[in-house]
Amino acid sequence: MEELRNKFPGAVEAIGTQFGETTVTLKKESLSRVCEYLKQEKGFDYLSDLTGLDLGLEAKPRFAVVYHLYSIKSCQRLRLKVRTDDDVDSVTPAWKAANWFEREIYDLLGVSFNNHPNMTRIYMPDDFNGHPLRKDYPLRGER
Amino acid sequence: MTELDKMLTIDNDSGEGVMVLNMGPQHPSTHGVLRIILKLAGEVVIDAVPVIGYLHRGIEKLMENKTYHQAITLTDRFDYLSPLSNNLAYCLAVEKLLSLQVPPRGQVLRVILAELTRIQSHLIWLGTQANDIGAITPLLYTFREREELLDLFEMAGGSRMHTSYIRIGGLMKDVPPEFMPKVKSFCDTLLPLMKDYEGLLTKNPIWELRTRGVGVISAEDAINIGLCGPTLRGSGVAHDLRKSNPYCGYEEYQFDVPVETAGDVYARYLVRLEEIRQSRGILQQAMAKLPGGPINAPISQVVPPEKERVVGDIESLINQFHIMVEGFKVPAGEVYFALESPRGELGYYIRSDGSEKPYRIKVRTPSFANLQALPALVKGRLMADIVAVIGSIDIVLGDVDK
Amino acid sequence: MGIEEKLPDNVITTTIEKFVNWARKNSLWPAGFGLACCAIEMISTAAARFDISRFGMEIFRASPRQADLMIVAGTVTNKMAPVVKRLYDQMPNPKWVIAMGACAISGGIFNTYSVLQGVDKIIPVDVYVPGCPVRPEALLDAIVKLQKKIETENLRTKQDGGIEK
Numbered sequence: 001m002e003e004l005r006n007k008f009p010g011a012v013e014a015i016g017t018q019f020g021e022t023t024v025t026l027k028k029e030s031l032s033r034v035c036e037y038l039k040q041e042k043g044f045d046y047l048s049d050l051t052g053l054d055l056g057l058e059a060k061p062r063f064a065v066v067y068h069l070y071s072i073k074s075c076q077r078l079r080l081k082v083r084t085d086d087d088v089d090s091v092t093p094a095w096k097a098a099n100w101f102e103r104e105i106y107d108l109l110g111v112s113f114n115n116h117p118n119m120t121r122i123y124m125p126d127d128f129n130g131h132p133l134r135k136d137y138p139l140r141g142e143r
Numbered sequence: 144m145t146e147l148d149k150m151l152t153i154d155n156d157s158g159e160g161v162m163v164l165n166m167g168p169q170h171p172s173t174h175g176v177l178r179i180i181l182k183l184a185g186e187v188v189i190d191a192v193p194v195i196g197y198l199h200r201g202i203e204k205l206m207e208n209k210t211y212h213q214a215i216t217l218t219d220r221f222d223y224l225s226p227l228s229n230n231l232a233y234c235l236a237v238e239k240l241l242s243l244q245v246p247p248r249g250q251v252l253r254v255i256l257a258e259l260t261r262i263q264s265h266l267i268w269l270g271t272q273a274n275d276i277g278a279i280t281p282l283l284y285t286f287r288e289r290e291e292l293l294d295l296f297e298m299a300g301g302s303r304m305h306t307s308y309i310r311i312g313g314l315m316k317d318v319p320p321e322f323m324p325k326v327k328s329f330c331d332t333l334l335p336l337m338k339d340y341e342g343l344l345t346k347n348p349i350w351e352l353r354t355r356g357v358g359v360i361s362a363e364d365a366i367n368i369g370l371c372g373p374t375l376r377g378s379g380v381a382h383d384l385r386k387s388n389p390y391c392g393y394e395e396y397q398f399d400v401p402v403e404t405a406g407d408v409y410a411r412y413l414v415r416l417e418e419i420r421q422s423r424g425i426l427q428q429a430m431a432k433l434p435g436g437p438i439n440a441p442i443s444q445v446v447p448p449e450k451e452r453v454v455g456d457i458e459s460l461i462n463q464f465h466i467m468v469e470g471f472k473v474p475a476g477e478v479y480f481a482l483e484s485p486r487g488e489l490g491y492y493i494r495s496d497g498s499e500k501p502y503r504i505k506v507r508t509p510s511f512a513n514l515q516a517l518p519a520l521v522k523g524r525l526m527a528d529i530v531a532v533i534g535s536i537d538i539v540l541g542d543v544d545k
Numbered sequence: 546m547g548i549e550e551k552l553p554d555n556v557i558t559t560t561i562e563k564f565v566n567w568a569r570k571n572s573l574w575p576a577g578f579g580l581a582c583c584a585i586e587m588i589s590t591a592a593a594r595f596d597i598s599r600f601g602m603e604i605f606r607a608s609p610r611q612a613d614l615m616i617v618a619g620t621v622t623n624k625m626a627p628v629v630k631r632l633y634d635q636m637p638n639p640k641w642v643i644a645m646g647a648c649a650i651s652g653g654i655f656n657t658y659s660v661l662q663g664v665d666k667i668i669p670v671d672v673y674v675p676g677c678p679v680r681p682e683a684l685l686d687a688i689v690k691l692q693k694k695i696e697t698e699n700l701r702t703k704q705d706g707g708i709e710k
Contacts, residue, residue, distance in 0.1 A: 133204055
């Protein structure tokens, strides 16, 4: 992981380990380069999960996008985190699996992804207003 | 322009004979409320766009309003064909946050239940896939076998399907004495019955014509697009979370991971059939090594006391009340835990803020990831192959739509 | 010296109503409309152990235009609700609806932003079956209750499907 810090100076904000898992927090501008590097050089060829978090209205930036990478050869996991207020680069050029995961985050949280092949809602109807998984959206909907 | 608009704009070069057809959401072969918008040139599929969300119930947001214990009942409803696997994944993720260890008897019982669920899920898959392609007999046979397994679940957990039997810290209660002999007799009768199914399908020329060469995907593409489970193993990638990142003591069992290289529907069919046999092997090993002792971790803040003591003395009653009504606090942090469910990698990402309710739970469901590959699998094939491909990637809409 | 003595043994008398109701109740054809988990228990009811074929219902019609019973099995979401209504409208008269499971009756445990709290908000329901999921025996009990209800229907006053239209 220190290798990552050296290779991309300034991109890595924090590295933490908890419950046996390593989390690397990145600056959102460096996301695409780091992902390509991890995929080509370090063998993280499988994107297990891509999820989003709403850290609350007072948090700046408000949202966190979390990537769970996996290497099939070495059976290792790695978590990447990016904080943002509105948009993030899409990682679909690196892993096609990200396509629907990013659409889900856009639909439920409102974070949009640049250069995504099809940035539309996936769960809610197309004419729906609002992003349900945000903390200020009521559970029972706006009836 | 949305994807649908692009499809509906028929370009002038290939405008001859191109038709946009809607399949679903009510359709006998889509395994639930899946809608696919097809662009067809005659019978050949030019493009297929799945539209999902018709069963989106907002369970992730609902779980943020429940305590960790109450959320177990909601996990059953994601992949409703293998409910105990969902319970197990969630409970193992929470136990990772709590750094809890389940005693050996609890672990072996969990393995037994997980493998029984795997066999049950594959039996449903076999029956419904055969039914979709046109062979109606295996459906009735496999559902008959499945009833035996549902009897077992009812004996242990009280309900046929959504048992919520696996709890944080162990199990709801110990299995009754007639459980193990029934599992043993089920294992004994399984192999001759599997021979029946194979006799009907495996070397059947119609089955081979409908499934060989259909829905092919290479190993590299499969990894890149995020396929998992038997769908991935049918393309030659020997990846099984029970072997690569074992949990619940799986490293102590001897079993093979079936892999086929053809990457088509027939290959995935063979992989799942072999998985049923391997699960039977694991069941026999687990039954042989089942130890005695407690099934639950001895942490009274998390695991409620036995019912006899709850109605007997006041401290147990207060303990039970505290767990059920207020909930227990879980240390702050985040964890991602994935296990091998019958459909693939089922992962739970739980972020806790130190209180009794989870801050965010994200469920990485295998059917959602597998369904992304559908357009790539059916392009250029005939319309009738779509149904075979959907059956082979084995999706459950509760999983896809959460 | 009445009509009774003139009638041979192989003649039975009945009313048109009883006869039509008897024919209808013994050959209900369900439209295959499984939405979620209850659909699996519906398939189990149609399988070998609980054999729905005893009641004349083993053919689950794929098209609603050929069915007369709609078993709403599973959660109805707001996105799916217009589809359910359209399918109900496509069914020809006479038609009946069974709301199977807690989700179809009242939204079940999912009181969230995307779930319709009960299918009777959009279509009229004849029999409600509680359960999560509904046991096959309970579904068969519901079918028997529906058959009893059909027996007592009055052709003149039955709202959809009556002769008086």
